[in-house]
Amino acid sequence: MTTTPHSPSPSPAVQLTEHALAYLHSAALRAAALLGVADHLADGPRTAEELAAATGADAGHLRRALRLLATREVFREDTATGAFHLTPAADALRSDAPSSLRDAVVMLTDDPFWRPAGRLADTVRAGRTVFDDIFGAPYFAHLERVPEAGTVFDTGMAGLAESENDPIAAAYEFPATGTVVDVGGGRGGLLRQVLLRNPGLTGILYDQEPVLRHHTLDLPDLTGRWQTAPGDFFTAVPPGADIYLLKRILHDWNDADCLRILRACRTAMTRPGSRLLAIDAVLPQGNSPHPGKTMDVLMMTSLNGRERDEPAFHHLLTEAGLKPGRTLPTESTLSIVEGVVG
Template sequence: MIEHINDTKLSESETAGLFLLERSLDYVYSAALRAVALLGVADHLVDGPKTAAELAQLTEADESSLYRVLRLLATKEVFRQNESGQFELTAPAQHLRTDAPSSLRSGVLWVTDEVMWGSIGEIVRNVRGETFKKIHGMNFFEYWKERGVSSDGYDFHNAYDSFSNKENEFLVRNYDFPNGSTVVDVGGNLGALLLGILRRNPTLHGILFDQPHVVNRNRLGELGDDKRWEISPGDFFKSVPKNADFYMLKYVIHDWNDEDCIRILRNCREAMAPGGRVLVMDPVIPKGNTPHIGKLLDQLLIGVCEGGRERKEEEFRQLFARAGLRLNRVIDTGCHVSIIEAVAD
C-alpha cells in the first residue's frame, strides 16, 4: 500500500487564498444542479440506486461526464454514492423529483436559467448603472411574459410557485389569522401561498389578486371549496380589493424601488378594513457580516429588477411610515423569509 504523507502547515495567507479560489468556483455547483434537473436524474432513482452507466442510458447522457457531475453534487449531499458505486437519492435530491409534493425542479431550472445566469454574470454592468431593461429591451416581468413556456416545460409563474413551495410551509404555520377573516394575496401568482393558508384556516375567505393572465391559471380549485375564495384581476399600482382584513405581499415589495413600494403599500393602507394589517413576506437582511440567503437573492435583484432590493428592518419601517403604516412586528418563520407585519399608523 502506498503511504501518503502530508504534514504541510499552511500559513493564514495561503489558507485565505485557497478559500477565495474555492468561492470563485461556487457557480459550478449551480451548473451541475441545473444539468441533473434538466436530465431528470432524480426521477430515475425513485425505485432505487443506479450506476452512472445506468443513469446515462436512461437520460441519454455521456456516462463519464454524468458520473463527474454526480460526484461533485454528492460532495454537497445532493445525491450520494454508496459503497457499490451506485448513486442514490438524498433528502435534498428528493426535491428534484417532478412528482415530489413540494418539487423544486422548476424553481431550480428558473433560477439557473440563461437569463438569470447571464444577469449575474454581467452584474458589473448593473453595478455600473445598466438595467435589465436596457440590456434586454424590456423589464424582467415583460421578458418572462413574452417568453412564455420554455422548451423545458416551465414558465415564470409555475417556476415561481416551485421556488416558493418550501418557504410557504414556514409562512403558513407561523401566522395566526382570526376566524372569519378575509385575506387578499396581493401579487399572489397562481395562489400557492393562499391555498396553503386557506387549508390551514378553514374559516378564512381568500382573494387572489394579480394580473388577469395570471389569476386565470390559479390553483385554488385544489381547495375543494369554491365558496371560500375568489379571484380579482388588477394592477396593484392602481388599486387592490377593498375592505379585507389582511393584505399579504410575498416577494412583491423586494421587486421594486422605494417609490413604487410606497404606492403599493399605500393602496393596501387605503383599501383595508378598520383594524386591518399588511403582511410583507420578504427576507429581512440581518446586521453585520451574518450569512443569509437574502443577501444572495439581493444579488439576483441587482441584475433583474431595476430598483429591487432586499431590505433591513429599518428600511421596512421607513417604507411603511411613508405609506401611512407602522411596523408592528417582525416574525421569524424559521426560514429566510420573514413576516413583516404593519398596521395603520
C-alpha cells in the same frame, strides 16, 4: 469547499479559486434538474451508465457532473459500486417530491437570472440592472413577451413557494373571520394554506389574468371560500379586506415602486384594524450568512429590487401611511412584517 474538523483552513488561493468556480455547482445542478436525474433514482441507486441510458446523456460526462454535486451533498456516489444515491437535497429535485424544488432550480439558473449575474460588475458600476441591455426590456416585460420564460418563472416561483407557504400560514394568528387578499399571489399557494388553516376566512387571489388561469385554489375544502381578481397592484387592489398579503413582492422593486404598491394597498384598507403582511427576507446585521443576502444580489442584478432589513421595511410602511407592527420569523427563510392602519 469541504474540510474536516482537524484539517487546516484552505489557503486564500484555494478559497478564492473555489469561490470563482462556484458557478459550476449551479451549472451542474441545473443539468441534473433538466435531465431529471433525481426522478430516475427514486426507486434506488443507479450507476452513471444506467442513468445515462435513462436520460439520454453521456455516461462519463454525467458522472463527472454528479461527482461535483456529491461534494455538496447533492447526490452521493458509492465508490465501491459506482452507483449514485439520493440525498435529502437530491430528493427535493424529484419532480414528484412533496414541495419539489426542481422547477425552482431551473428558474433560478435560467437565462433571465444567469446572464445578468455574469455582468454584476456593470450593474455595480451603473447602480442599476443591465437586464434591459441584455434582453431589450425590463424583467417582467421580458417574461410577458417571451411566454416560455414566463412559464419557467411562474412554475419556478410556485415550486419555491411550496415549502414556505404552510410555515408562513402557521406563523401568524389570523382573525377567525374575514377576508384575505393575496396581492400578486401568483398561483395562490399561500392563500390556499391560509384558508385551509383558518376555515372562517374567505380569500381573493389578485394577480394578472394569465397567472390566475393556473391557480391552485380549486380544492373541496375551499369550495365557496375564494375568488380570483385580475388587476395591476401598482394602481389598485380589492378594497375592504381584513388582511392583505404581499409575499415576495416588495423585494422585486425599488423603494419608489414599493411605495406605489403599498399606497394602493393602504387606499384599499378601509376596514378598522385592517393589516398588511409584507412577507420577505428580513436581513440581519453583521457578516453571518443568510439566504436573503444571496437573494439580494439576485434582485439587484435582474430586477433593480432589493432585500431589506427591519428599519427599511418600517420606513416604507410609514411613508405609505401605515403603522409598523410586529416582525415575526417563520420556519422558512422569510419573515412577516406587519403594517396596520393607524
